[in-house]
Ligand code: FES
C-alpha cells in the first residue's frame with residue numbers, strides 16, 4: 001500500500017485518537033521507520049559495564065545496521081559499523097567478546113585498531129598506485145555519526161545532525177537517574193547476559209503495552225491468581241511468604257481501579273512515565289541494611305528523596321522500556337514489520353547488599369524473562385494483535401480512552417487517569433513527526 005505513498009501521506013495514517021492499521025504491517029512503512037526514525041534518533045547500544053576492559057565488544061543492531069560497541073585502546077567507547085571496508089564482510093560474527101588490541105577480518109586479514117582505524121593489510125604493496133589510500137580514512141571501519149552516554153548508558157545516532165542525547169532524552173532521563181541514584185555508590189552495573197526474545201509482532205505493539213495500565217489486571221489475572229494462591233498457602237504454613245510472590249500476586253491484588261488512580265506523564269519525543277512506586281520498602285533486615293548504606297552515602301534527607309521517587313516504569317521511545325525501581329531494562333530492536341527482538345537486562349546497584357540485588361533478579365526472572373507466564377501472557381496478546389491487524393476486520397486502532405482530557409503544560413502531557421491511552425497517543429505524535437520529516 002505504501003509504495004505509492006509519500007511520507008506526508010503516511011504521517012496522515014495517524015490521527016490524534018486513532019491510527020490506521022497499515023502502520024503495523026506494511027513493509028514500505030517499516031522501511032520508512034528505519035530510515036526516518038531508527039537511523040536518525042539516539043538508539044541504546046548498551047551499558048558501559050558491558051565492556052569493562054579494552055578490546056571488549058558487544059554487537060548491536062541499530063535500525064537495519066549491524067554495529068559493534070567496543071572499548072578502544074584509549075578507553076573510549078566506540079560504535080562502529082560491523083563491516084569490513086575491503087569487500088564488506090562482517091568483522092565480528094560473535095555477539096560479544098574481547099578482540100585484543102585489534103579487529104582482524106576473517107576473510108583477507110585486514111586489521112583495524114579498536115577505534116576503527118586501519119592498521120595493516122597483507123601485501124600492502126598491491127595498493128600502490130591505485131585509487132585506494134591506506135593512509136587517510138578511506139579504508140577505516142566506519143563509525144556511528146555520534147556516540148554519547150548518560151550515567152553509563154551508551155547511545156549512538158547514525159545521523160550527524162540532531163538534538164544532543166540529553167536533549168533527546170529530555171525529562172525521560174529520569175529513568176537513568178532514578179536507577180543510579182538508588183545505588184549507594186550512585187552507579188549501576190550490568191549483569192551479563194541478557195535474555196533475547198523474538199516476537200512475531202510489530203515493535204510498536206510492544207512499546208504501546210509498556211505503559212498500558214489497563215491490561216495487567218486482565219491479561220495477567222490467571223498468572224497472578226496462581227501466585228496469590230501459593231502465597232496464601234505459604235503464609236498459612238510458615239507465617240511469611242517470600243517477597244518475590246508479591247511481584248506476581250500484585251497482578252490480582254492490585255485491582256484495575258487502583259491502576260486507574262495512577263497517572264502517566266508524557267514528554268516530547270514519545271517518552272512517558274507511569275507513576276506509582278511498587279511499595280517495595282518493607283521493614284525487614286535487608287531493606288534496613290540497604291537504607292543504612294544509602295544514609296551513609298547520601299544522608300537521610302537525600303535518601304528519602306531518592307527512595308520516594310514515584311516511578312513505576314519509564315518508556316524511552318522508540319526503543320527502551322525501563323523499570324528503574326527494580327533495575328530492569330528492555331531494549332526493542334525491530335527486525336521486520338512483524339518481527340521484533342527484545343533484549344531483557346537487569347542491573348546491580350553498586351554498594352547495595354546482595355539481598356537487594358536478589359530482588360532485582362527475582363523480578364527479572366519472574367516477570368520479565370521468557371520463562372515466566374507474565375511474559376507469555378503479553379506475547380500471546382502481541383501475536384493476536386498482529387494477526388487481527390493484518391485482517392480486513394477493521395481499519396483503525398482505537399486510542400480514544402480519555403482522549404481530549406489530558407492536561408498539556410508546555411508540551412508535557414499529564415493523563416487524567418492511569419489507564420488513559422495518553423502514552424500511545426504521545427508515541428504516535430512523535431512517530432508521525434519523525435516520519436513526516438524530509
Ligand atoms: S573482506 Fe575483510 S579483509 Fe577482505
Ligand SMILES: [Fe+2]
Nearest residue numbers: 215216219378
Ligand atoms: Fe503485561
